[in-house]
Amino acid sequence: QKEVEQNSGPLSVPEGAIASLNCTYSDRGSQSFFWYRQYSGKSPELIMSIYSNGDKEDGRFTAQLNKASQYVSLLIRDSQPSDSATYLCAVNGGGGADGLTFGKGTHLIIQP
Amino acid sequence: DVKVTQSSRYLVKRTGEKVFLECVQDMDHENMFWYRQDPGLGLRLIYFSYDVKMKEKGDIPEGYSVSREKKERFSLILESASTNQTSMYLCASSPPGPDTQYFGPGTRLTVL
Numbered sequence: 469q470k471e472v473e474q475n476s477g478p479l480s481v482p483e484g485a486i487a488s489l490n491c492t493y494s495d496r497g498s499q500s501f502f503w504y505r506q507y508s509g510k511s512p513e514l515i516m517s518i519y520s521n522g523d524k525e526d527g528r529f530t531a532q533l534n535k536a537s538q539y540v541s542l543l544i545r546d547s548q549p550s551d552s553a554t555y556l557c558a559v560n561g562g563g564g565a566d567g568l569t570f571g572k573g574t575h576l577i578i579q580p
Numbered sequence: 581d582v583k584v585t586q587s588s589r590y591l592v593k594r595t596g597e598k599v600f601l602e603c604v605q606d607m608d609h610e611n612m613f614w615y616r617q618d619p620g621l622g623l624r625l626i627y628f629s630y631d632v633k634m635k636e637k638g639d640i641p642e643g644y645s646v647s648r649e650k651k652e653r654f655s656l657i658l659e660s661a662s663t664n665q666t667s668m669y670l671c672a673s674s675p676p677g678p679d680t681q682y683f684g685p686g687t688r689l690t691v692l
Binding site (some may be wrong): 476569 | 596670
């Protein structure tokens with residue numbers, strides 16, 4: 469059984485600071501890694517995808533992947549109150565159309 | 581923009597009823613997925629399909645069936661609804677392979 473672990477939070481970060489969200493996964497064969505943002509009552513919205521070791525930056529967001537440690541992280545720079553949401557880490561085992569395995573999410577609160 | 585639509589945002593049904601949840605995507609994606617999301621349990625994969633008339637069981641297929649007669653449409657069927665199927669149901673679609681999945685707005689189903 470594939471597992472994806474996240475700290476449920478809440479993680480409270482002051483406005484303007486860096487928010488750091490972490491995720492570990494159990495399946496060493498995982499190939500694709502995603503971060504989704506989900507506002508209360510809404511569906512998940514893709515923030516970042518990452519497929520190879522290292523960092524990937526997109527605006528205020530940076531995804532980091534370390535396959536040897538089976539670890540994925542998401543950094544949010546200059547955090548804004550609108551970043552307050554639940555962040556879901558998702559992992560795909562690779563190949564074919566297998567569905568994603570999701571973590572339970574980290575609830576992030578940005579304090580004004 | 582990818583658009584995934586679901587037939588209802590809110591649905592209330594009685595125990596034992598047959599329930600159909602419809603999902604339509606307009607991006608000609610091969611892959612389609614059905615998840616349910618519950619507090620404390622996160623998102624869990626029910627069924628997925630990688631082609632018309634093809635289906636694969638996910639992690640929690642019991643009590644559900646699916647139908648994919650056309651590429652753009654993927655239906656989730658609850659043959660005899662039970663109270664433990666009260667949940668948020670999310671449909672997603674993606675291109676071939678372990679690629680980004682795009683979610684519909686979700687259907688909140690209540691079974692009384």
